[in-house]
Amino acid sequence: MANKRFALIAMIVGAIGVIIGGYSIAVVSNTMLTNEENTIEETNIDTNQLIIQGIDVSKGSPLLGDKDAPITIIEFGDYQCPRCDQWYLNQRPILEDKFIDTNNVNLYFLDFPFLGSDSFIAAEATYCAEEQGKYWEYHGILYENQKGIDSGWANKDNLIKFAEELGLDIESFKDCLDTGRYKDRVEYNKSIGLDNGVQGTPTFFIIDNIDNNVVKIVGAQPVEVFEKTINAMLK
Numbered sequence: 001m002a003n004k005r006f007a008l009i010a011m012i013v014g015a016i017g018v019i020i021g022g023y024s025i026a027v028v029s030n031t032m033l034t035n036e037e038n039t040i041e042e043t044n045i046d047t048n049q050l051i052i053q054g055i056d057v058s059k060g061s062p063l064l065g066d067k068d069a070p071i072t073i074i075e076f077g078d079y080q081c082p083r084c085d086q087w088y089l090n091q092r093p094i095l096e097d098k099f100i101d102t103n104n105v106n107l108y109f110l111d112f113p114f115l116g117s118d119s120f121i122a123a124e125a126t127y128c129a130e131e132q133g134k135y136w137e138y139h140g141i142l143y144e145n146q147k148g149i150d151s152g153w154a155n156k157d158n159l160i161k162f163a164e165e166l167g168l169d170i171e172s173f174k175d176c177l178d179t180g181r182y183k184d185r186v187e188y189n190k191s192i193g194l195d196n197g198v199q200g201t202p203t204f205f206i207i208d209n210i211d212n213n214v215v216k217i218v219g220a221q222p223v224e225v226f227e228k229t230i231n232a233m234l235k
Contacts, residue, residue: 055196055205057108059185061126062135064096065106071233072207073105073226076112076193079122079142080149081201087220088143094223099230109139111189112201116150121177123186125159128176132168141166208233 055074073095077084099105111126113119122142129138141162147153156177163173176182193203197216204217206229215229 059188061109065100066103069106071105073107074205075109076198076203078119078201080115080119083220084202085143085146091223111186112193118154122154124182127182
């Protein structure tokens with residue numbers, strides 16, 4: 001049964017790859033930010049190793065979704081990456097509605113800041129917000145307010161303003177940023193990405209927690225790519 005499911009996923013991935021060929025050409029010209037062409041590939045990484053050793057999510061985001069979901073998405077992203085922003089605003093809501101809210105998929109976000117100096121402090125700020133129970137709200141407000149790379153939209157002053165909009169304790173938030181409390185955490189997450197072949201953002205690992213199959217998707221692919229991969233794993 002597992003072999004049949006793996007073969008089905010491979011066939012779907014292959015078919016998608018043909019479709020995506022034209023798409024990747026269309027987006028590569030405005031994804032100097034991704035550092036990679038949009039690709040989708042099968043990997044032979046063991047699921048347990050991917051989650052626990054290969055991709056250690058222990059210092060990443062809080063888990064979004066049911067901890068017992070049969071499929072896990074691990075996203076590596078940069079808060080200044082326009083393609084990550086596009087995926088957050090357009091693709092993720094659809095996947096959240098169809099798969100996360102129905103307990104079929106859960107998601108972790110791991111920081112991969114590489115586009116500018118403000119990318120790093122923005123990632124740190126999300127964990128300062130997590131201290132006050134607002135990680136995902138702060139994650140969202142960053143993408144909803146994204147502007148040009150290092151244009152000032154994610155500098156310290158604006159990060160504090162975002163915290164104010166969410167009703168966070170500002171003194172506590174500022175102290176967290178000033179002391180660089182989560183600098184090591186962000187650096188660690190980026191190192192995990194590098195160790196697993198991440199070269200640009202967004203990069204996703206779609207993990208079948210039942211059959212230990214893993215599909216790597218690079219780029220803000222159309223939502224159909226994610227849907228077909230997930231549906232194949234659920235069969």
